[in-house]
Amino acid sequence: MRGRPKLEDSRDNQYRVRLNDEENEMLSYASLKTGRPKSEIFRLALVDYYNKVRLTELNLESTDEEAWDLGKISLKRVIKCPFCLSQIRIDLEDESQVTCDERDMGPETLYEFDFEGECPSCGRTYRVTGYVSEYPQGALNSEKINVKMTEPLSDIPVSELPEQVIARGKETVEKLLAGNKRQK
Numbered sequence: 001m002r003g004r005p006k007l008e009d010s011r012d013n014q015y016r017v018r019l020n021d022e023e024n025e026m027l028s029y030a031s032l033k034t035g036r037p038k039s040e041i042f043r044l045a046l047v048d049y050y051n052k053v054r055l056t057e058l059n060l061e062s063t064d065e066e067a068w069d070l071g072k073i074s075l076k077r078v079i080k081c082p083f084c085l086s087q088i089r090i091d092l093e094d095e096s097q098v099t100c101d102e103r104d105m106g107p108e109t110l111y112e113f114d115f116e117g118e119c120p121s122c123g124r125t126y127r128v129t130g131y132v133s134e135y136p137q138g139a140l141n142s143e144k145i146n147v148k149m150t151e152p153l154s155d156i157p158v159s160e161l162p163e164q165v166i167a168r169g170k171e172t173v174e175k176l177l178a179g180n181k182r183q184k
């Protein structure tokens, strides 16, 4: 018996990817919000990264005049207020100290930040620390963004916690309190 004719775009290569809980949540979220299967989100990210690698490669072979400006990564992010859990837009570009390191495929740019902001919803102060690394140019290499309150959550009586937080249940409240204590 003859096998099924091969589809023109059949996907015969399998690849297993390990994700931590945070990455897994990001994948589920992106899939839910866009309605795209999780596998497709990986493929899209791959195409994007691949294109950046190809363009960087050609730039390296070009003279300075021939090279294209590949732009840089966006440093706009959405963080969550650690107190009232509302979403806050931040532009890390305004807050970063930038350093460059020459590597095989051009410069690696490191954006480091440590700044405080005020939540527009609850008015409490939060602190953002971490870094974003860009390599090759225009592509995300790695990032770590920590957000915590400037005053310890553990000093605030549970009765003063915002409704949104209490509504998430005792376990979430305890986790928040414990997490903030740990980061002190």
Ligand SMILES: [Zn+2]
Pocket (backbone or CB within 6 Å): 081, 082, 083, 084, 085, 086, 119, 120, 121, 122, 123, 124
């Ligand atoms: Zn807030």
